[in-house]
Amino acid sequence: MIVHHILGVDGQFPLLYLIWLLPLFGAILLWAFGPQLKSLAGPIGSALIGTAFVASLVEWGLATQAVGTNGAMLYGAHMSVLTWTKGFDFGLLWDRLSLTWTLIITGVGFLIHVYSIGYMNGERAFARFFAYLNFFVFAMLTLVLSDNFVGLLVGWGLVGLASYFLIGFYFDRPSAVAASRKAFVINVVGDVGILYAVFLIVSKIGSIAYGDAFAAAQSGFTPGELTTICIALFIGCAAKSAQVPLHTWLPDAMEGPTPVSALIHAATMVTAGVYLIARCWPFWVNSPDARALVGAIGAITALTGAVLGIAQWDIKRILAYSTMSQIGYMIMGVGVGAFDAGVLHFLTHAFFKAQLFLGAGIIIHNLSNEQDIRKMGGLRKQMPFAFAAILVGVLAICGIPPFSGFFSKDAVLYETLVHGHPWLYAIGALTAGLTAYYMFRLLFVTFFGTYRGDVDPSSLGIRHPELAGVHAPHDENAHTEHAHAPAWLMSVPVAILMVPATLIGFLYLGGRESVWVKFFAPVFNTGSESAATPILSELASTLLVLAVVLVGIAVAYIRYARAGFFANPIERLRLESIRMPAPLTNALYFDLAIDYLVVKPTQLFGKVCARIIDPIVIDGAVREVSLSASWLGHLFRSFQTGLVRAYAFVIVFGVACFAAYYAIAGGVH
Amino acid sequence: MNPTFANAVTAPDVAALLPTFIVAGTALVVLFFDFFAPKSARRWLAIGLSILGLIVSAVMTAHQYGHPVVAFSGAYLVGGFSVIFSEITIVATIISLLLTLGVGRDDQIAGSSALVLWSTTGAMLMSGAGNLMMIFLGIELLSLGLYCLCGMSLRSTARESALKYLILSSMASGFMLYGMALLFGATGSVSLAALASAHVGALFAMGVGLFLIGIAFKLSLVPFHVWTPDVYEGAPLTVTAYMSIVTKAGVLAVLARIAYAALPAESATMLLVPVWAVAGLSMIVGNLAALAQTDLKRLLAYSGIAQVGYIVAAFAGRTDYGLRYAMLYFAVYLFMNLGAFGVLALMSRDGETGPQLASFTGLAYRRPWLAGAMTFFLLSLAGLPPTGGFTAKILLLASTTSAGYVWLALLLILGTAISVYVYFKIVRIMFVRADEAHVRDERGPNFTPWIGIAVCAAAVFVLCFYPLTPSDVLPAIK
Amino acid sequence: MAATLCIIVPILVGLALYALPKKSDRIAQIIGIVLGGIIVGFVAISANDADVSVRWLSRPFEARFHVGFGGISYWIALLLAIATFSSLIALSAARARDFVAQMLILEGAMMGVFLAKDLLLFALFWDFMLIPVFVMIVGWGVASRRSDAMNLGARGTRQTAAWRYLIYNMVGGLVLLLATAAFGIAYGSTNVIGATGVTPLGEVWAPWILAGFAFAFLIKTPVWPLHTWMPETYAELPPEVVAVVSAVQSKAGLYGFIVIGLPLFANDMHRFAPVMFVLGLIALVYGAAIALVQTDAKKIVAYSSLSHLGLILIGIFSFNALALQGAVVYIIAHGLFSAALFLTLGYIEQREETREINRLGGLGADNPRLAGGLMLAALAALGLPGLAGFAGELLIMSGLFAAGYWWAALIALVPIVLAAAYMLRLFQMTMNGPHNADLPRRRDLTWTEGLALTPLVIGVVLLGVNPGPVATATANAIHAAVALVPGAKDASR
């Protein structure tokens, strides 16, 4: 008997199929007929996603209507799609959590699609790009709409694949190829973690459905098993959401086109971990160990991301580390049990980070793929729109009220206190300051001062100009065509994004009594566990964080926006580049450690097997056998001398043996 | 009191002997008609008459099946068991004669046919022999003809083979004879029936031992196999083909009779262990030695050593199944081996020497049917489906394991595994794509072997799916 | 009747092709494709076909020509038919008449293996199917194909590949023969595959007989350490053949464990399980580790097969119904994607005349369809959720876990990560990166080549989305078999 009572009622919502499959249809269409569609591919792909977004809204309404707005508030839909075998039933799930994600995926996705029409205009593989994007949306929807762990895992894997495709979109570029592989493999590590959790769940309850699993969360598992499940699931989250130590793929993933970074590696896919934890809240609620662990790792990630963000010069890598850091916040939030706060941060982050990336994309696009902020400067006047976009994003991410980030970050930080983790709070607050510092650093260095694009790279301290940032042109012919792209295609989505990036935080206005919390109250039915009174009141916490943020901004201002900097920015940047501490330039040696602790030993093992055990030990033994057979063959051949006497001798020898046997045998009787 | 000449021969005796004597008599007829035959017809006449006589004999032999007769005071036993071996002998002779049709000199054809027929007579006598004298005479009749057949060619290797065969075989006959003498001494009688009820003493054991040496020699079991490769290689191809079956047929019959009926039951196992041992040894050594061969006839000689090892191993345990499947396997061996020899005959330029391995290069693309036939026979020799070799081998395995001789079954498997390499070496080279300019396409003198090949292939195929295993074949001595 | 036809017709037609004139390659290929297509359709509609049973031997044990579709046989036969069909379409070998003939004979022989319901018949076809493969390595091995153009010195590898294939499998086949004979003697009949109510053999014989079967099965699969014939064989065989051999023939051993081992030797299978677990796990990790450092594209896939089939072996020996269903699914899945992989690698080798991934690179830009095909196959092989490989892996490992072998499931997860690494390495080093200037630029897949991949790719996707039909169709037989095994934990409630 499959139980769905926690997650919703069975119902028929045919529109769900449309939402889910429309992007897949788009992907196949664009992939198969890309060459024929040519530049139509972009609009078609965007339109499909847009339709899906509208459909989601309609479906939201329909679902609300169907379930009614009565006190139960349990609206949702389960539809049986497939059955593999007993216990392996597949269906779609439509509840508030998946709704939230669906709206972001299709909504922000739609905007980024539109943006991409401009950004990718003139690329040779234009249609393929949109096919991948559509495929990504499909995969992400699979992930969030699935009503069971395996369906989630399928989506989980497919988004990884889409991410792989898009990171490696410029597949003739070795760095992109390497980055895509790294991303995929690390993500598979995550998949494997989830797989393990699935095994455990299936073996205990014989079903993969969320409903069955969560129903059993309280009593169906031993605490140890529950912790194991949570940790295994979290391995998946860590890989997908770039948590320490599985985060190293994310900065490299910036090899992909900027819209991809915005959609996949900022707004949606990397937050899948947050979704998973939020979705599996019954497990977390019942497993304090997992909460502590996940919260801690979230905090560490947040800090690590911020620290590494300080040292970057590549605009996309700065944003990537900031993404990592922000996801750290989310994970910290959902990890400690503040599910709605974490999800809120996901929501606001989706907007402002998309905003930031798209803004950065405009810059990069206009500077012919220049990504190093040292070579920028003074862009405020050249690209006022981009400046505005980035400014809004920076203010939001730094948590300056009333921008959206303020509400969500504040909520997360305060909830950590509420759930009794003052250390996490401290780390979070520190990170907020660091975030403010490096984001404003980005802002100042990029937009203030004078333009440095024509300065010799080495004088800026850029050691390997060919390696710093990605300069390889997308396509030799593309440049000339860029000019023809209508500018509004890129600016309108950014402009639209600015609205939620600024305002969406107000959903949380009122804290526990806010619209947001009420909206999710039926989902995160955590009961009223008001734990220890926090050591700070909400207001105090907010003010403290704001103070730290302001300190960060101040430091950034002092270092990069004052006369001392503008006096000789080139020399200042050069010195800073050279004097950057080695641990920071080497990203805290995470890559190195993984290389030496995991990759190299595995390869060594493989080489030992391939070069020693297989050919020498196993094959050697076989070869010895066959060689001795052939040696024996030749030996017998050499006995056959052709001399009659020798033959007679052999026969007499045989006779002697026979005679010996029969002499003895005859004596026995 | 003394049996007189008049009642020494009765009508049933003559009837029992008739098929055998028809073969012998045919030889005389062939020789006789050869004087009058026109030159162009000598060949056809000789072979045709021989085959005719053999067919008549085969039919008559078949009629004896199921009617055991003890003829000539126990000297000759016909009926169930010997019929099978006699038929195998006759069929082998017919097929060999078919191969012979295009080979050799016109003026020798009648003589050689006669010798073949007499050798066949010897083998048939052996399969029915009821006493030691008959065994000895049968072997000698068989062998003497073969010495001559081997040496008849003008090639020096043929004569060398004859010399080697003669010397070594006579020596082995000597051992066998001495063994018989000791057996006579131990029992006071030469009849096999007396052996069965004899007291097993030292003399008896030694007699059996020396006798079995002779058997092992004729069956070319290791280490008494040394003559086989040289003689097979040197002898004319058709003689080799003939010899590879017919000698074994007669001697296997003798061995079966000895093993199953003519030894005291309580000590038979002990007395026969060396035979099983040399059979096991033959499987391995024969196949190993064949690994290194490039002359096809020689290779088949070694393979024959191993194959006989399989057959003899089936006697181990002396079960009904063992004999039955040994005979089945031997029948299959007859067809697959002669089929292979038929292919060799088509590949041999002078019809006498065996082709070298290299001349098979790319045969599958030059003469696909011939290559297909050869592949088929080799598959059978290796015990692979869809051939009689497969079914017969699995039945051999079944009987050997059920008799409790698992070690022999394992050796059989091991030997077969080695033999796969041996046989597939040929298959491989036939399918290798070669630079055809370097391969001389050797073609045999005529196409008559195709008849033999077709018969053999059909038989091998049919025996896979319809393995004839006659019942009531346990050898009798009375 | 359908089963009989599926076995006999390809063999007869194959033989008959030799009667065609030498130059009739085109006609032969068309005949082959048409026949292959007919067989696919024929198999597809024969799921409920009645068995055919004719007496073969009655002494010393009963043996019958007994063939039929039933349970797992149907699916593997379908896989075989599809794989052969694809291969025949993809075929581009020289001397196509002979090649098609051998392929058809191979198809018939393998049909025989999977449709036989009699042990002796099974053994017959088991050995028989080696022969066409041997012939094809010898006559059409990659080295020989290349020798037309450039490389005369590479004969050695082809020879050793052929020999290894033959000798290893022959040794296995012979031991199988011995075991079959012993079984026949001990049980009195070999007409037992798929039969119900077979009384277990006595304690003395059963373990040894099973050991014989297991030895043959392990070689055929192959499982470490009996695997060394495989990489070279797969590398040297023409891709059209290896697509069939790797896809289907290598499954014969696993199939044997399921339909012979489990129902007939339940006790002894249970006793053997620890050994099999160890071997399977070693194969699993070992194959993946080697695939990670190989540079020969086909060998990467070959070693990945070693790894994947090790997993199936473990799944079978966990005696868990879920794992066994997963094993069946994975058998089919692996067949589909490995056929696709080998076919695409064959296309690449044909175009670029090398398999060294270090020498390849950047092919994707000019050959999007080729890249797409390889990508999809590689993704299925690395267990991408949503494709066939994943479904099998998931079911097997869930079953393993449910049966209490959590540690085995844990170890089995490592190769999944490695698979991602080596498969992407394979894909990227051939398709991505800068184009190697030395390599000839040839055109993308022709439509026939694409067509050959299509059924496989469709199969991979369909099976990945819904393995239900395969899993449920075999559920009953598997439950019955598992019920015989002492102490087996059945996960499904």
Add this chain to the structure above:
Amino acid sequence: MNLTEFAVPIEYYIGLSSVLFFLGAIGVVLRRNPLIMLMSIEIMFNAANLALVTFAKAWANNTGHIFAFLVITVAAAEAAIGLAIVVVVFRKRQNVDVDEVAALKG
């Protein structure tokens, strides 16, 4: 007729025949002259005959005599064929030495 009539014990005869027999065998193994090899074989046959005749006497059974008679006949035939083969093999050769006749080997 029984053993007591033997002036010489039967074992002596058998021992003698054994010794003769193996002298013959040694002759075959050691000599390179085909004629002497054939003679050695004749010795072996004769040794067997001696045993047969001895046992015939011991058992008072003349079958041994018959056997010996047949053996003599066979030996004659064999000698004839053997000598013919020796002649055809060695007629054209320089040396009468079986070691020289070893083209077939391996």
Add this chain to the structure above:
Amino acid sequence: MIAFWILALAMIASAVFIITAKKPVYSVIGLLANFIALAITYLTLHAEFIAVIQIVVYSGAILILFLFVIALLSSGTKAFDVGPDKMPKAVLPAAIVAFVALGFVLVGTLRDKLGPAAGVVTATSDQTGTANAFGSVADFGASLFSINLLPFEVTSFILMVAVIGVVLLAGDDTPARKTGRKEHNRESIVKRESITR
């Protein structure tokens, strides 16, 4: 007894002489001595007919045959030369092995009482001799033509084989006198090949 020892000594000595003699002619002499001694031994064993046959057939026919062949083969320029010994080190091992075999045979056969003393004497069907006539021609003939008729008949074939065989072996030796068939055949092969190529 003394007679036995003398005969035995003569036989062994002559046998050793045969196998060690330098020239085959000497061996023939040794063989003659051996046969005569053997014939006398047969007489001591009451095998008169066999003794006679031994003299007639062996000494009379076979030895003469040997002598003819020796004469035939030595008519060439170099008689009975031997080439280099190809297995010079095998003499000793061969002799040792043979003597070991002999030892085993002796041990094996002579360990027990031989003949009827070894076991129960059973009346066998072919035991027809009477005390007085044992070994005589009559006794021999009666047995030969009654119960041992078949073996006797078979010997006739053996002799026939010998006759035909020797004729075939020695009859036609020179390639020049071959019939045309082979040449004809070869031509046809060549023709066939040229057609097929």
